[in-house]
Amino acid sequence: MRQRLTRASSLFWVAALLAAPAVADLSPVERDIVAAVAAEARAHVELLERIVNINSGTMNADGVKEVGSVLSGVFERHGLQTHWVDLPPSADRAGHLVANATPQNGKDVPNILLIGHLDTVFELDSPFQRFEYLPGNRARGPGVTDMKGGNVVIVAAVAALAHAGASGDVNLSIVMTGDEERPGRPIPVSRKALLDAGRNADYILGLENNINLTSATVARRGSSGWKLEVKGVRGHSSQVFSDRLGAGAIFEASRILDAFYGQVRGERYLTFNPGVILGGTAVEYDARNSRGDAFGKTNVVAQDVVVRGGLRFITEDQKKRARERMRQIVRTNLPQTEATITFTDGYPAMPPSEGNLALFEQLSAVSVDLGEGPLSQVDPGRRGAADISFVGRLAPSLAGLGPVRQQSAC
Numbered sequence: 001m002r003q004r005l006t007r008a009s010s011l012f013w014v015a016a017l018l019a020a021p022a023v024a025d026l027s028p029v030e031r032d033i034v035a036a037v038a039a040e041a042r043a044h045v046e047l048l049e050r051i052v053n054i055n056s057g058t059m060n061a062d063g064v065k066e067v068g069s070v071l072s073g074v075f076e077r078h079g080l081q082t083h084w085v086d087l088p089p090s091a092d093r094a095g096h097l098v099a100n101a102t103p104q105n106g107k108d109v110p111n112i113l114l115i116g117h118l119d120t121v122f123e124l125d126s127p128f129q130r131f132e133y134l135p136g137n138r139a140r141g142p143g144v145t146d147m148k149g150g151n152v153v154i155v156a157a158v159a160a161l162a163h164a165g166a167s168g169d170v171n172l173s174i175v176m177t178g179d180e181e182r183p184g185r186p187i188p189v190s191r192k193a194l195l196d197a198g199r200n201a202d203y204i205l206g207l208e209n210n211i212n213l214t215s216a217t218v219a220r221r222g223s224s225g226w227k228l229e230v231k232g233v234r235g236h237s238s239q240v241f242s243d244r245l246g247a248g249a250i251f252e253a254s255r256i257l258d259a260f261y262g263q264v265r266g267e268r269y270l271t272f273n274p275g276v277i278l279g280g281t282a283v284e285y286d287a288r289n290s291r292g293d294a295f296g297k298t299n300v301v302a303q304d305v306v307v308r309g310g311l312r313f314i315t316e317d318q319k320k321r322a323r324e325r326m327r328q329i330v331r332t333n334l335p336q337t338e339a340t341i342t343f344t345d346g347y348p349a350m351p352p353s354e355g356n357l358a359l360f361e362q363l364s365a366v367s368v369d370l371g372e373g374p375l376s377q378v379d380p381g382r383r384g385a386a387d388i389s390f391v392g393r394l395a396p397s398l399a400g401l402g403p404v405r406q407q408s409a410c
């Protein structure tokens with residue numbers, strides 16, 4: 001995996017967006033902000049190097065807290081108040097960093113929530129641990145774009161606003177979660193700090209990696225899970241299709257999956273996928289490790305089937321409609337079989353609301369003013385779920401404002 005650092009421009013975007021609504025030309029304050037970002041670029045990359053070299057795999061609580069303490073030190077130097085949010089021991093996660101900049105002069109200014117996360121998918125036992133400069137303006141390292149680079153973009157924005165004397169023009173809330181890659185449970189507990197901040201926000205910006213420098217994310221799909229369990233009557237296969245044995249569990253599971261494919265599929269951004277299936281006379285599924293055992297014989301009508309799958313959606317409404325259609329299909333069964341489907345919620349969707357689209361237009365205008373050209377919207381089909389999905393419905397939101405990730409063949 002090779003991850004490319006952005007040119008300074010995505011720093012400009014965020015800082016400039018925070019400072020002022022779109023204007024035809026840069027104001028003196030905006031020019032100061034742009035200059036401050038450029039002047040500090042090397043220091044920001046060094047900060048990135050420092051925090052990338054601290055392992056902060058989600059389950060390495062000490063490392064997550066250490067990254068948080070480096071960043072809280074930086075925020076405090078720029079006049080922000082910070083605190084650490086602990087989670088209950090049962091959640092088994094490090095906690096979150098929260099920072100706030102409240103204007104001294106009591107001005108009524110918008111509250112902007114900036115979302116980062118301190119953890120990465122690279123745990124202590126990963127071979128990928130060090131920051132490394134690459135030719136040109138690129139670097140690689142664990143979490144460089146997902147999302148320590150985005151955290152540094154937030155730092156750069158805060159620093160540039162302070163330098164330009166514009167800190168008083170926004171009311172900043174920053175939440176950097178310590179468990180974005182594997183959220184602690186239950187979700188309402190592990191996401192409480194984020195939700196609290198979201199409820200107070202007028203605008204929400206997520207600084208996770210971008211796919212290029214001229215786009216932003218107005219919508220992300222939500223993800224959820226489902227489990228299909230089918231029961232049949234066990235008996236000798238010579239009697240399959242008889243009144244007593246009926247179709248068997250495997251035929252019924254096949255009917256259901258085929259009907260999902262034929263009748264539920266087709267809506268834009270709606271996808272669902274059976275990831276694992278076990279069927280036979282006896283099945284045992286181990287959900288924790290996503291594996292299992294099945295026993296069956298060719299001359300015995302199957303008694304049990306378990307299917308586990310995922311479902312991605314662009315709105316809650318789409319999710320509900322898809323689930324209802326799946327339930328209907330599961331309700332009427334082949335002879336002598338019965339089936340149940342259960343759904344579990346994961347990440348909610350961040351739909352492309354009018355507020356998000358208006359904010360996108362504003363950011364695009366800023367990009368034009370900065371000489372970077374208009375922006376395009378990232379196809380939600382290309383993005384996974386993220387922390388911003390938990391709060392995106394609370395205020396106009398944009399995601400993917402961080403550094404650019406460049407995948408190379410490896």
Ligand SMILES: [Zn+2]
Pocket residue numbers: 117146147180181208386
């Ligand atoms: Zn991430």
